[in-house]
Amino acid sequence: MSALAAEAPKKIFLKGNEAICLGAIAAGCRHYYGYPITPQNDIPEYMAAHLPALGGTFLQAESEVATINMILGTSSSGKRVMTSSSGPGISLMQEGLSYMAGSELPAVVVNISRSGPGLGGIAPSQGDYFQAVKGGGHGGYRLIVLAPHSVQEMYTLTMLAFDLADKYRTPAMVLGDAIVGLMKEPFVANPYDPAATVEKPWALTGCEGRERRHLKSLYLKDNAIEIHNWKLHEKYEKIRETEARAESFLLDGAKIAVVAFGTAARVSKTAIQWARKEGIAAGMLRPITLFPFPGREVSDLAKTVDVLLVIEMNTGQMLEDVRQSTPLHDRIAFLGKPCAMPTPEEILERIRALAGRKG
């Protein structure tokens, strides 16, 4: 039991990035490797201050390339392990993530994303959606991707990310941005429920009393790599079927349904509440898992509303998954704001326009 769980949970005021650390530690993560990059430095700084006292490892690596391979090594030892970074650093980790997906090694990777491409900027952005949910590295694989929209969720979804990563033996990503990472909110450190923790009979611990084990992604013989790819595919299909999560927000009787995740969803909640006060039947479906994408929920919703308003802090990435989820493309509208947070006023204005009203 962690030190956190031993105390009665109370409401505290906390930064999103720090909530991730508390969630990781509560979930039993004692190993963190990372490399500095804005806007996620609170995470390595917190881990550097707290993990050694818990008997764990904090290591500032020489690069994100090295970081993700340290993660691979600790994961192969059967331990819960985490790193965090932002766009450019996450790009450098793609090689290792591909190897981990291929070798079926779990870990939690946090992306407090920033603007891109290239060095881009540090403004909040959701431009890493494609990279996160479509594979990112080479060879065809998926990450489980969770998108918190509050400090509380930074905590709970980090814990969930560890559980899902271990359950499916695959890396999971917590995808945030500078807003949800750096904002402070009241938050309750509810104890971690260890019910979902699993044994790791595949871990490399030295072959005492058993045959030697290998963890690898190289399959050269006959059609071994084809068989391996189908096995991974079945796993991803099972994840699709069983792990999609979404929040329904004021969807009862809604005619205009926002579809947004993370910070964009958080801002949309305010605009939707304002619209409801004006008598506009607005609501929101908020994907909590980006992979698996809650496509069935989107499909069902598209049949009952006039408009699906997809709102993203990019030029339209999740939009493609929404389009893929329903044939009713004429009902899909889009509000994009690359590398910036849309204001509630902007969103309300768009909702009003779609409702045929003037402000």
Place this chain on the structure above:
Amino acid sequence: MSGSGKAEFSKPVYARPRSLVDVKTHFCPGCHHGTIHKIVAECIDRYEVREKTIGVACVGCAVFLYDYIDVDVVEAPHGRAPAVATGVKRAQPDKFVFTYQGDGDLAAIGTSEVIHAANRGENLTVVFVNNTTYGMTGGQMAPTTMLGQKTSTTPYGRDFRGDGYPIKMAELLAGLEGTAYSARVAVSTPAQIRKAKEAVRKAFEMQIHGMGFSIVEFLSTCPTNWGMKPLDAQKRVLGEMSEYFPLGVYKERKQADVA
């Protein structure tokens, strides 16, 4: 003679190491990987660490380490073995951890990982096999390719003006504070094999005693990609390779580096 065709001896005086799997290797005739694998296996047996060892395989001819050494093995991306080994050792400090890497892996794409693992004094052992070429991909120029050496990507011979110089990793890593042991050995003669085994034992002892990072660089052959007969390849190691890459111990820490 037994039915298997193998001679039966009542008193074996020279046996296959317990940690070396009894299979034929995929290595080419005259390649030194087999000999080096055997030395590593013998040292694993000597210190009775087989059941607490995690090996880290690299990308290249040596990736099939897990088919030949009877220990747990994790496969690392190209060049990243020292980072993977760091992750293993930090998670399980009581285990014995080694990497086995070729020259392209360690001295080109993986320079950053090996230098920083050494500089942190990671308590692990690196077995580095330098055969001056990329064997698995078909004999391209390696960072250790000799000046003038023809490879598939230096068809006119390596020229320092465009390709740089062969890099001396044993010396380079010996210069780092975190390195406890760095040596270069060869296995082209029985005497060299004995010395090489001694170096690997020293490197293993460094880790067992918590002294820090240890590396043994092996000068090795690649007759296939050198376009040489195995015996000529041996002569090359004994000749021009040993002249440019001198054999010897470049660093040997006597006391643990503790604050």
